Amino acid sequence: MSHGRGIRLFLVDGSPNGLLTAEIMNWTGHALTGPRTKLTELVQRPECGRTGVYFLVGPDPDNTMRPLVYIGESDDVAKRLKQHNRPENQGGKDFWERVCLITSKDQNLTKSHVKYLESQLIAIAKQSGRCGLVNGTAHDYSVLPESDLADMAFFIEQVRIILPVLGFDFLRESAATHSASTPDENTLFEMELPKYGVKAQAREIDGSFVVLNGSEARPKWTAKANGYGNLYDQLVKDGVLGEETNGKRLFAQDYEFNSPSAAAAVVAGRNTNGRTKWQVKGRQENYGEWQSAIVEAQSSAETHGDQFQ
Structure with a gap:
């Protein structure tokens, strides 16, 4: 039997088209999302100075039915986003229009954790088939203590719940592989x-x-x-x-x-x-x-x- 889940959304600047934060009850994770046009304000947020994973999302020029996505990790996300904001010929990425950052409220995510999360999330995105991926082949960062692997599995479950609420469907399980529950x-x-x-x-x-x-x-x-x-x-x-x-x-x-x-x-x-x-x-x-x-x-x-x- 599935249970309801409480998600708290906060419009940072009071606009539905601005920065938005999201949290799930009893989850240490924290999501921050916004358009590229708000990047100046976004990188000044304290979350951007933490260790986390992030998603750059934009239209796929080769497939109008799905988005193009880049999945990354960093222990200083603000610095990485500034790099991605440069022109393509200067090492940046032109395609993206929105960004979503996932960090931890208790700041217990380590570099090893986010490398593992990045590799798992890339694999999930490929399997779902709901987006085009800018990433190449993901490295396998599976060398974590057993207890940490369990924690990260739960963390990923919450990420897959909260992203569709924010308008990002690319990690959602395909209905074609969903087992009938009713x-x-x-x-x-x-x-x-x-x-x-x-x-x-x-x-x-x-x-x-x-x-x-x-x-x-x-x-x-x-x-x-x-x-x-x-x-x-x-x-x-x-x-x-x-x-x-x-x-x-x-x-x-x-x-x-x-x-x-x-x-x-x-x-x-x-x-x-x-x-x-x-x-x-x-x-x-x-x-x-x-x-x-x-x-x-x-x-x-x-x-x-x-x-x-």
């Missing part, structure tokens, strides 16, 4: 285009709509270019949608979409209402009807529960 996540949806001989299957997992490996899609985008059309082209470029064979493309892996309509559009090669197009396998019920029934059942259960209190 009966609803075991529900299988199907979509068919009989005219084109296309069939696809999907599940809703951890709030995402995941089209399953081996599902079929039309061989090209057939409508006016738009956001979903760009997504279709990107999936072809990334190899998620394989080469055209017998008038269709196959999903080479499970792929996570942010909505049933995005998934349906890629399968159909044009804009499609996924709430009506995806059908619950074995039932005369579409996704919209299925979701509505779940909400109604939950509301009814809560009403009956109130009656007996």
